[in-house]
Amino acid sequence: MIKKIVLFSFMLFLSLKAANAATDGTQAEAFMDGIGQNVIDLLTDKKISDQDRADQFRTILDTKFNLKSVGKFVLGRYWKQASEEQKEKFLQLFKETTVASYSTRFKEYTSEKFEITGHRVESDGGVTVLTRIIRPGGQHIPIDWKIFEKNGEYRIYDVILEGISMGITQRSEFASVIQKGGGDIEAINKALGLKLASYRR
Amino acid sequence: MPKGTKQAMKFIIYTLLTISISLSSVYAQEDYLSYTDTDLHPGEQVKGSEVEIKEALLPPTQSAEDSDPFEPINRGVFWVNGVFDYFFLTRVSEMYRGVVPQYGRERVAYALRNMNEPIVFVNNVLQGEMDDAAETLARFLLNTTIGLAGIFDVSTDMGFGYKKEDFGLTLASWGLESGPYLVLPILGPSNFRDTVGRMGDYAFDPINWWAYLDEQALYSNGRTGAQILDAKTDNLDLLAELKQNSLDEYATIRAWYKERREDLMIDDVDRRSVDSPRPDDDD
Numbered sequence: 034m035i036k037k038i039v040l041f042s043f044m045l046f047l048s049l050k051a052a053n054a055a056t057d058g059t060q061a062e063a064f065m066d067g068i069g070q071n072v073i074d075l076l077t078d079k080k081i082s083d084q085d086r087a088d089q090f091r092t093i094l095d096t097k098f099n100l101k102s103v104g105k106f107v108l109g110r111y112w113k114q115a116s117e118e119q120k121e122k123f124l125q126l127f128k129e130t131t132v133a134s135y136s137t138r139f140k141e142y143t144s145e146k147f148e149i150t151g152h153r154v155e156s157d158g159g160v161t162v163l164t165r166i167i168r169p170g171g172q173h174i175p176i177d178w179k180i181f182e183k184n185g186e187y188r189i190y191d192v193i194l195e196g197i198s199m200g201i202t203q204r205s206e207f208a209s210v211i212q213k214g215g216g217d218i219e220a221i222n223k224a225l226g227l228k229l230a231s232y233r234r
Numbered sequence: 235m236p237k238g239t240k241q242a243m244k245f246i247i248y249t250l251l252t253i254s255i256s257l258s259s260v261y262a263q264e265d266y267l268s269y270t271d272t273d274l275h276p277g278e279q280v281k282g283s284e285v286e287i288k289e290a291l292l293p294p295t296q297s298a299e300d301s302d303p304f305e306p307i308n309r310g311v312f313w314v315n316g317v318f319d320y321f322f323l324t325r326v327s328e329m330y331r332g333v334v335p336q337y338g339r340e341r342v343a344y345a346l347r348n349m350n351e352p353i354v355f356v357n358n359v360l361q362g363e364m365d366d367a368a369e370t371l372a373r374f375l376l377n378t379t380i381g382l383a384g385i386f387d388v389s390t391d392m393g394f395g396y397k398k399e400d401f402g403l404t405l406a407s408w409g410l411e412s413g414p415y416l417v418l419p420i421l422g423p424s425n426f427r428d429t430v431g432r433m434g435d436y437a438f439d440p441i442n443w444w445a446y447l448d449e450q451a452l453y454s455n456g457r458t459g460a461q462i463l464d465a466k467t468d469n470l471d472l473l474a475e476l477k478q479n480s481l482d483e484y485a486t487i488r489a490w491y492k493e494r495r496e497d498l499m500i501d502d503v504d505r506r507s508v509d510s511p512r513p514d515d516d517d
Contacts, residue, residue, distance in 0.1 A: 210481050
């Protein structure tokens with residue numbers, strides 16, 4: 034009972050805070066509502082060619098995500114040490130490997146349903162929109178989306194799959210690649226380039 | 235269980251517990267909020283979050299994020315697990331998936347999960363979560379009876395969803411740090427705390443006690459095997475995808491494990507939301 038009261042007051046506190054926060058929760062939900070089902074329909078569409086699917090997915094990444102901020106985050110402290118040219122190359126490779134890995138990954142899937150279950154206003158000014166994908170067998174896959182509003186535009190900054198942040202996971206993975214490569218940023222660009230080539234074979 | 239094995243287990247639990255308690259003080263270092271780095275920012279006092287500062291002070295070949303001092307050994311075990319996985323586990327798993335349809339595999343998964351409820355209950359109590367404990371007990375009783383030994387999850391439809399707890403999470407709730415990352419033979423990713431937790435769960439599981447007193451020595455091993463197979467089959471596609479898409483499988487799984495465990499530690503509300511990509515001034 035006490036737990037419930039604490040929880041309730043916490044929620045109240047959050048909702049009061051939401052009034053002042055930079056990113057509006059309800060609007061963030063509306064923003065996700067427009068994207069979620071579209072992305073799923075696109076990624077599971079068997080009628081279009083792999084090339085078309087990739088192109089359309091790239092457009093979504095460009096317009097609905099903030100890939101520069103994500104790229105910066107996943108490169109962590111190595112971002113600051115990289116030259117402009119290296120950063121540019123990294124962002125390009127990061128985007129293209131993301132497109133290549135996601136655009137064919139789900140094409141065997143069928144009739145997945147996307148559902149928004151709520152949102153949570155976070156202490157850093159962003160909003161996490163809570164959603165789930167309902168598979169034909171009835172299983173639920175929870176996916177959360179970290180959204181910020183900047184200059185009147187809503188953008189996705191992180192995707193959290195069953196409690197696992199893709200941003201944090203990739204940062205860890207990329208850091209490991211760079212550390213194994215002697216601490217050189219070129220190591221990650223090289224590895225991403227090879228990965229991309231392997232997708233295109 | 236023979237007496238020797240029991241004593242050996244006791245010894246291992248105590249040793250690991252002692253090590254992880256002593257390590258937790260090492261890892262809980264004081265926070266500093268600014269530092270001076272004459273190379274990057276000459277003559278300047280740099281402010282930043284704890285993580286940023288820790289990172290900035292490290293040479294570029296070291297990691298601030300992942301506590302993994304045994305990485306070379308872990309990678310070795312990870313590799314051996316991979317071989318075992320390739321030649322044995324994946325084969326068996328594919329066979330299982332080929333022979334038993336999804337409906338049947340789900341029944342098995344639910345039954346295995348139901349057998350896990352008594353130890354979930356024990357951990358609910360140890361964490362002082364009496365509401366959760368009552369719910370777990372209700373789940374177990376409902377699913378074991380109406381759900382026919384747990385093959386049907388009737389309680390979820392009644393509003394009591396399954397919530398995983400284990401002794402590793404209990405130790406975390408008592409304030410024990412995770413300690414270094416470990417890759418266990420066959421069982422895979424873990425850390426010091428969760429390894430102790432795993433042994434604790436094994437030792438305190440009421441169903442294991444029952445099996446022990448009833449001299450069903452094979453039972454526990456059988457169940458562990460079935461759990462591994464179930465988890466593997468459930469994640470067959472995910473793991474194949476990971477292999478295809480990851481640049482460093484070991485590092486990705488290490489990060490996944492850490493994230494997943496942290497997520498399980500947080501009860502419902504606010505996750506550590508600050509450590510995620512966010513907008514900044516120059517984009």
